[in-house]
Amino acid sequence: GAVVSQHPSRVICKSGTSVKIECRSLDFQATTMFWYRQFPKQSLMLMATSNEGSKATYEQGVEKDKFLINHASLTLSTLTVTSAHPEDSSFYICSVGSTEAFFGQGTRLTVV
Amino acid sequence: QQQVKQSPQSLIVQKGGISIINCAYENTAFDYFPWYQQFPGKGPALLIAIRPDVSEKKEGRFTISFNKSAKQFSLHIMDSQPGDSATYFCAASSTTTGYSTLTFGKGTMLLVSP
Numbered sequence: 073g074a075v076v077s078q079h080p081s082r083v084i085c086k087s088g089t090s091v092k093i094e095c096r097s098l099d100f101q102a103t104t105m106f107w108y109r110q111f112p113k114q115s116l117m118l119m120a121t122s123n124e125g126s127k128a129t130y131e132q133g134v135e136k137d138k139f140l141i142n143h144a145s146l147t148l149s150t151l152t153v154t155s156a157h158p159e160d161s162s163f164y165i166c167s168v169g170s171t172e173a174f175f176g177q178g179t180r181l182t183v184v
Numbered sequence: 185q186q187q188v189k190q191s192p193q194s195l196i197v198q199k200g201g202i203s204i205i206n207c208a209y210e211n212t213a214f215d216y217f218p219w220y221q222q223f224p225g226k227g228p229a230l231l232i233a234i235r236p237d238v239s240e241k242k243e244g245r246f247t248i249s250f251n252k253s254a255k256q257f258s259l260h261i262m263d264s265q266p267g268d269s270a271t272y273f274c275a276a277s278s279t280t281t282g283y284s285t286l287t288f289g290k291g292t293m294l295l296v297s298p
Contacts, residue, residue: 073230076227078227106285113291113293114290114291115273115288115289115290115291116228116273116288118285118286121285163225165227165228167227170277170284170285170286171216171277171279171284171286172216172218172230172233173218173230173286174230175220175227175228175229176227177226177227178225178226178227180225
């Protein structure tokens with residue numbers, strides 16, 4: 073399966089600042105990547121679909137101005153959490169492949 | 185129609201026993217059913233998957249049983265080991281309609297006691 077690398081694995085930021093999370097597909101050229109959010113002991117919630125060279129598609133209820141997604145190449149997608157607040161603290165995971173999905177190791181974001 | 189219902193929420197099994205996790209779906213367009221294993225602080229890893237043209241698929245100690253008429257599928261872990269302790273998610277997607285992204289169940293926390 074595809075190898076997906078996410079960075080950083082953990083990040084702590086102050087309330088009001090922005091944080092960027094990178095998702096790299098190491099062995100697979102991905103025209104689409106997916107960003108999920110997972111709260112403790114809960115399932116994965118799809119936030120948005122990242123499309124190479126075009127705008128991301130956001131799921132209902134996800135603020136596109138808060139969660140900025142850029143997919144500049146076939147191997148890299150970034151998620152920027154802007155003006156982060158404590159309620160944005162969560163586990164963010166990216167994946168490659170819509171049906172047979174391969175996930176990154178996740179990023180634990182803590183906003184203090 | 186996009187829901188995937190998973191049970192039980194948590195499960196404790198003795199080492200060497202059989203762990204069984206069940207999922208049910210509603211959308212008849214779903215045609216791909218994977219199971220993911222997730223350890224704390226890690227991303228989910230694909231464990232095993234099945235398509236509805238077969239009723240069972242086995243990979244090592246892991247078996248998926250699929251019942252198309254009942255719209256149910258289950259994961260069986262034979263000879264469960266403490267290293268299997270993790271959260272398991274079932275999922276479903278459709279490769280032919282607009283539901284190509286995965287719909288996940290709520291997860292089952294499995295604890296295999298030594």
